[in-house]
Amino acid sequence: MKRRYSLLVYALILYLFLYLPIMLVVIFSFNETNSQSSFEGFSFKWYEALFENERVLSAARNSLVVATLSAILATFLGTLLAFGMWRYHFRGKGILEAFLHIPLVLPEVVMGISFLLFFSLLGLRLSLLTVILSHVTFALPYAALVVRSQLEQYDTTLEDAARDLGASPLEVLGKVTLPILMPGIAAAVLLSVILSLDDVVISFFVSGVRGMTLPVKIFSMVRAGVKPDINALSTLMLIGTFLLALGAKKLFEHFESRRTLVK
Amino acid sequence: MLELCTISKAFLKGQPVLKDISLKVEKGEFLAVLGPSGCGKTTLLRIIAGLEYPDKGDVYINGQAMTHLPAEKRPVNTVFQNYALFPHLTVEENIAFGLKIRKIEKAQIRQKVKEMLSLVHLEGLGKRYPHELSGGQKQRVALARALINEPQLLLLDEPMAALDESLRKKMQVELKKLQRELELTFVMVTHDQEEALAMADRVLLLYNGQIEQEGKPHELYYTPKSRFAAEFIGQNNFFHFSQLAGQEYQFELGRFIFTQKLPPSFTAAIRPEKVHLSTTSVEKSYPVEIRNIIFRGANIFFTAVTHDGFEILGELPAENIQLEEGQEVYIHIREADLVIIA
Amino acid sequence: MRQSWFKYFLLMPGTLWLGLFVAFPTLLVFLTSFLSRNTYGRLLWEFQIDTYLRLFQWEEWIVILRSLKLSLEVTVVCLITGFPLAYYISRVKKSIQLFLLLLVVIPFLTSSLVRTYAWITLLQKEGLINRLLLSLGWIEEPLELLYNEAAVLLGMTYMFLPFMVLPLYAALEKLDTSLLDAARDLGAGAITVFLKIILPMSRQGILAGSLLVFVPSLGYFFIPDLLGGNRTLLMSNYIATRFSQARDWPFGATLSVLLILLTLALVYLFQKKNPKDNAHEKKV
Numbered sequence: 001m002k003r004r005y006s007l008l009v010y011a012l013i014l015y016l017f018l019y020l021p022i023m024l025v026v027i028f029s030f031n032e033t034n035s036q037s038s039f040e041g042f043s044f045k046w047y048e049a050l051f052e053n054e055r056v057l058s059a060a061r062n063s064l065v066v067a068t069l070s071a072i073l074a075t076f077l078g079t080l081l082a083f084g085m086w087r088y089h090f091r092g093k094g095i096l097e098a099f100l101h102i103p104l105v106l107p108e109v110v111m112g113i114s115f116l117l118f119f120s121l122l123g124l125r126l127s128l129l130t131v132i133l134s135h136v137t138f139a140l141p142y143a144a145l146v147v148r149s150q151l152e153q154y155d156t157t158l159e160d161a162a163r164d165l166g167a168s169p170l171e172v173l174g175k176v177t178l179p180i181l182m183p184g185i186a187a188a189v190l191l192s193v194i195l196s197l198d199d200v201v202i203s204f205f206v207s208g209v210r211g212m213t214l215p216v217k218i219f220s221m222v223r224a225g226v227k228p229d230i231n232a233l234s235t236l237m238l239i240g241t242f243l244l245a246l247g248a249k250k251l252f253e254h255f256e257s258r259r260t261l262v263k
Numbered sequence: 264m265l266e267l268c269t270i271s272k273a274f275l276k277g278q279p280v281l282k283d284i285s286l287k288v289e290k291g292e293f294l295a296v297l298g299p300s301g302c303g304k305t306t307l308l309r310i311i312a313g314l315e316y317p318d319k320g321d322v323y324i325n326g327q328a329m330t331h332l333p334a335e336k337r338p339v340n341t342v343f344q345n346y347a348l349f350p351h352l353t354v355e356e357n358i359a360f361g362l363k364i365r366k367i368e369k370a371q372i373r374q375k376v377k378e379m380l381s382l383v384h385l386e387g388l389g390k391r392y393p394h395e396l397s398g399g400q401k402q403r404v405a406l407a408r409a410l411i412n413e414p415q416l417l418l419l420d421e422p423m424a425a426l427d428e429s430l431r432k433k434m435q436v437e438l439k440k441l442q443r444e445l446e447l448t449f450v451m452v453t454h455d456q457e458e459a460l461a462m463a464d465r466v467l468l469l470y471n472g473q474i475e476q477e478g479k480p481h482e483l484y485y486t487p488k489s490r491f492a493a494e495f496i497g498q499n500n501f502f503h504f505s506q507l508a509g510q511e512y513q514f515e516l517g518r519f520i521f522t523q524k525l526p527p528s529f530t531a532a533i534r535p536e537k538v539h540l541s542t543t544s545v546e547k548s549y550p551v552e553i554r555n556i557i558f559r560g561a562n563i564f565f566t567a568v569t570h571d572g573f574e575i576l577g578e579l580p581a582e583n584i585q586l587e588e589g590q591e592v593y594i595h596i597r598e599a600d601l602v603i604i605a
Numbered sequence: 606m607r608q609s610w611f612k613y614f615l616l617m618p619g620t621l622w623l624g625l626f627v628a629f630p631t632l633l634v635f636l637t638s639f640l641s642r643n644t645y646g647r648l649l650w651e652f653q654i655d656t657y658l659r660l661f662q663w664e665e666w667i668v669i670l671r672s673l674k675l676s677l678e679v680t681v682v683c684l685i686t687g688f689p690l691a692y693y694i695s696r697v698k699k700s701i702q703l704f705l706l707l708l709v710v711i712p713f714l715t716s717s718l719v720r721t722y723a724w725i726t727l728l729q730k731e732g733l734i735n736r737l738l739l740s741l742g743w744i745e746e747p748l749e750l751l752y753n754e755a756a757v758l759l760g761m762t763y764m765f766l767p768f769m770v771l772p773l774y775a776a777l778e779k780l781d782t783s784l785l786d787a788a789r790d791l792g793a794g795a796i797t798v799f800l801k802i803i804l805p806m807s808r809q810g811i812l813a814g815s816l817l818v819f820v821p822s823l824g825y826f827f828i829p830d831l832l833g834g835n836r837t838l839l840m841s842n843y844i845a846t847r848f849s850q851a852r853d854w855p856f857g858a859t860l861s862v863l864l865i866l867l868t869l870a871l872v873y874l875f876q877k878k879n880p881k882d883n884a885h886e887k888k889v
Contacts, residue, residue, distance in 0.1 A: 003888040007689060007692070007693040007696075008693065010689050010690070010693070011689075011690050011693045011694070011705070014686065014690050014766075015708060017707075017763070018709070018712050018763075018766070019712065021720065021723035021724055021726075021727055021763070022712060022715065022719070022723050024723065024726065024727065024733065025722065025723045025726060028726065035731065035733060036726040036729070036732055036733065037731060037732055037733045037735075038736070049725055054738045054825065055619070068862055076618075077618050077619045077622055078619065080614070080615045080616070080618055080619055081615070081616065081619030081620070083615050083620075083771070084612065084615030084616035084619070085616070087612075087615070088612055088615075088616070090612075090616070096616075096620060096623070096773075099623045099624070099627055100623065100839060102627050102628075102631065104628055105820065105869070105872050106631070106824075106865065106868070107820075107821070107823065107824020107825075107841065107864050107865075107868060108824060108825070108826060108846050109824050109826045109841045109842075109845055109861070109864075110588075110824060110844070110864055112591045112635045112826075113634065113844065113845075113848050113857060113858070113861055114630035114631055114633060114861075115626075115630055116848060117630060117633045117634060117854070117858070118626070118629065118630040118633055121633065126741075133626065133800055134626075136622070136626075137622070137623075137627060140619065140622065140623070144619070153344075155347065156351075157343050157344075157345065157347040158347050158349060160309075160312075160314050160341075160343065160347065161341070161343055161348075161349070162332070162349075162360070163313075163314065163333070163334040163335045163341075164312055164313075164339075164340055164409075165315065165335075165340065165364060165408065165409075166335045166359050166361050166364040166410065166412070167335055167360075167362035167364050167367055168335055168337075169611070171364060173362075175360075176349060179351045180350065180351050182351075183742060194714065196714050197716065198717055198718075199590050200717070200718050200826075200827050201826045204826075204827075204845075205676065205845075206644070208448035211740070215716065215718050218718055218719075218722070219718060219827060219831075222718075222721075222722050222725065222831055223830075223831065226722075226725055226726055226729055230722060234719040234722055235714075237716045237719050238715050238716065238719055240311075241654075241714060241715045241716055242711070242714065242715055245714035245715075245814040254654060262753075
C-alpha cells in the first residue's frame with residue numbers, strides 16, 4: 001500500500017511537470033506587466049497588441065491557408081492511396097509501403113533540406129506554395145494510415161450488397177464506401193491540420209519571407225527574446241490545437257462506438 | 264426461370280471451386296444448395312448474383328443470358344450471410360436503398376417501405392439504426408431490403424447462420440410461408456442439412472465443387488446415392504457386405520440373405536430409426552448389448568454393440584422406455600431399410 | 606468487374622506524389638552530398654568525396670558524438686522517469702487508466718514550439734525558477750539556466766516523455782498481476798520481482814519507447830536551437846546552419862545522409878528484433 005502512495009505522488013509530480021510550464025505560459029499571457037515570474041494584474045493588453053501586429057496576423061492567415069489546403073490535399077491523396085493499397089495487390093507494393101513510411105521516420109531537418117534542394121532545383125521561389133507542397137507530403141502518410149486503420153474494419157460485403165441492390169460502382173463509392181469511411185477521413189483531415197499547425201522545422205526551410213507561417217513567426221520571435229505577446233499567441237495556439245485534437249478524438253469515438261455496437 | 268449451364272470457376276491459384284455445375288430452377292420453386300463449408304456453394308450464389316463471373320459456362324435468367332452482366336443489372340437480389348446492412352443508414356433508408364438507386368418517386372418509395380415494414384413485422388422500427396436491432400430484426404430488414412425490389416429471384420446466403428437455435432426454427436417457418444404466399448423463387452445456400460430439408464422444395468447437395476446429389480428432401484434423406492450424401496444428411500449406420508455364395512452375404516453383424524441379385528461387394532446404410540429391436544431371436548436378427556441411452560425428448564438414442572465391438576446407432580420413440588443399458592437384445596434388420604450405396 | 610482505370614485512379618496520385626516529393630528529394634540529398642560548391646555557396650556539378658572525408662575530422666566528429674550522447678541521455682532519462690509512471694498507470698483501474706493516458710497525450714497534441722517556449726520563460730534569468738531560488742535565498746544572483754546542454758536535455762525529455770510512456774504502458778498493461786503475486790508468494794523481494802519479472806516482460810515496450818525517443822531526438826532541431834543557444838550543438842542544427850548561414854550545402858547534405866543512414870539502421874535493427882511490432886508507425 002505504501003508503494004502505491006509513493007507511486008501516486010510520483011505520478012502527480014510528473015503530471016505537474018507536464019502541465020505546469022504550459023499553464024504558466026497561459027497565465028502570464030494575461031499579465032499586466034511583461035514579467036514572466038510575478039503576476040501583477042489581469043489584462044488583455046498582449047492579446048490586443050497581437051491583433052494589431054500586422055505581421056503576426058498575416059502569418060496566422062498563412063498558417064490557416066496552408067493547414068486547410070494541405071490537409072484537404074493530403075487527405076485526398078492519402079485516402080485514395082490507402083484505399084488502393086487496401087484493395088489491390090500489385091507488384092512493388094512493398095516498396096510503396098516503405099516510401100509511405102519514410103516521411104514518418106525521416107528527421108524533420110533532413111526532410112526540410114531535401115525540400116529546399118528540390119525546390120531550388122526546380123527554380124521554385126519559396127512561398128506559400130512550397131510550404132503547402134511540403135505539408136501535404138509529410139501529412140500524407142499520416143492521413144493514409146488513419147484511413148487505413150478504418151478500412152481494416154470495413155466490411156466489403158456492404159459493397160456487394162449495394163451492387164446487388166442496383167448501385168453502379170460510382171454509386172457504391174458515393175453512397176456506401178465514402179459515407180462509412182467519412183469519420184476516418186474527417187479524422188485524417190483534422191490530424192493533418194494539427195500536424196501542419198505544429199510544424200516549425202520544415203516550414204522554416206521552405207517558407208521564405210513570403211510564406212511565413214505562424215510557428216515560424218513564433219520561432220523567430222522567440223529567438224529574438226521572450227515577450228508576453230508570445231505568451232498570448234501561444235495561448236491561442238494551444239487552444240486551437242487542443243480543440244482540433246478534441247474534435248479528432250470525438251470523431252474516432254463516434255466511429256468506434258458504431259462499429260463495436262454492430263458487432 | 265434460372266438456368267446454369269456447365270459453370271466452372273477456379274480461384275487465382277488455379278484451384279477449382281466449381282466444376283461443370285448445371286442446374287435449373289422453376290418459377291416459384293425453393294431450391295436449397297447444401298454442402299459443407301468450402302464446397303463452393305457461396306461462390307455459386309455469387310455467380311448467380313453477378314458478384315463474380317464464371318470461368319466457363321453460362322447463366323440464364325428467364326431465358327436471357329446474363330453470364331457477364333454485373334450484379335447491379337440483374338433482376339436478382341440477395342440476403343447476405345451477416346445481412347450486410349448499411350451501418351450509416353436507418354432501417355427505412357436501408358430498405359429504400361434499391362428504389363432510391365432506381366430513382367423511384369419519393370412518395371412511392373415511402374409507401375412501399377411502409378408495406379415492407381409491415382410485411383416483415385417491423386412496424387415502428389423504421390428510424391432505428393442497424394446496431395440498435397436484434398439478430399432476428401436485422402434479418403428481417405435484410406429480407407425487406409431485398410424484396411422491395413421485387414426480384415424475380417431471391418438468393419439467400421446462410422440466412423439463419425447468425426440466429427440462435429429457437430429463433431432459427433421460427434424464422435424457417437416464417438420464411439417458407441412468405442415464399443409460398445408471394446410465389447417467389449428462392450435459392451438458398453446453407454450448410455445445415457436440417458434447414459435445407461425443412462424449407463426447400465428441392466435440395467442440391469454440393470461437394471468439392473460438384474453436384475453430389477439432387478432431389479426432393481425425402482429422396483436425399485431416404486435414398487442417398489453416395490457415402491458422402493448418406494453421412495452428410497442425417498445420421499446413418501454403414502455396413503460392408505461381401506458375397507459368400509449366391510445371395511448370401513457376410514457383414515459386420517453376421518450373415519444376411521438378400522432376395523435380389525447384388526454385386527459381390529458393396530456398402531449399405533441404415534438410418535437409426537430403422538434399427539428395430541426384439542427380445543427374441545428371429546430371422547435376420549443379431550444379438551447386441553445396449554449401451555449409452557440418450558433421451559432427446561420425443562425420441563431416445565441408443566448404441567448397440569455386437570460381440571466384436573461393432574457399434575450401431577439406433578433411435579426409438581421415447582415411449583419405449585423399457586430399454587436399459589446393459590440389456591441384451593436382438594437387432595432386426597429388414598432388407599427394405601438398407602440403402603445400397605455401392 | 607473492377608476496371609483497371611479505377612485501380613490507377615486510386616494508386617497513381619499518391620504514388621506519384623511520394624515519388625516526386627519523397628523519393629526524389631531524398632535522392633537529391635544524396636546527390637548533393639557528392640557535389641561541390643563555389644565560394645558563394647552555389648552548387649557546382651563537380652563530383653567530390655571530400656565532405657565524406659571531412660566527417661572523420663575530430664571537430665566534426667565531436668558534433669556527431671555529442672548528438673548521439675545527448676540522444677542517449679534523453680532516452681535514458683525518459684526511460685527512468687517514464688517507467689514508474691507507466692507502471693502506475695498500468696496498475697490502476699481500467700477506467701482511470703484511459704484518463705491518465707489521455708493526460709499524458711494531451712500536451713503532446715499541443716504545439717511543440719509553444720511547449721519549448723514555456724521552458725524558456727521558466728528558465729530565463731528573469732524566469733520563475735530563478736526568482737523562486739532568489740527569494741528562498743539559495744542563490745545570490747540569477748543563474749544562467751538556459752543555453753547549455755542540460756537545458757536541451759530537459760526540453761527534449763519534456764518533449765519525448767509521452768513517446769516513452771505509451772509503449773511502456775502498452776507492455777506493462779499486459780503484465781498479469783497474479784504473476785507478481787505469485788513471485789511475492791514464492792518469497793521474491795520487490796527488487797527481485799522488478800529485475801526478474803517486470804523488466805524482462807516489458808522489454809518490448811522499452812525497446813519501442815527507446816526507438817521512439819532516440820530517433821527523433823537525433824534529428825530534432827528547434828529545441829537545441831532555442832534552449833541550447835549554440836547553433837552547432839547537435840547534428841540537426843549543425844545541418845540547418847550548413848544550409849542557412851554557412852551555405853555549405855554539400856557538407857550539410859553529407860551530414861544529412863549520415864543522419865538518414867543512422868535513423869534507418871536503428872529502425873531496421875528494431876524491426877528485426879520485433880518483426881511484428883510496428884509501434885514506431887503509430888506515433889499518433
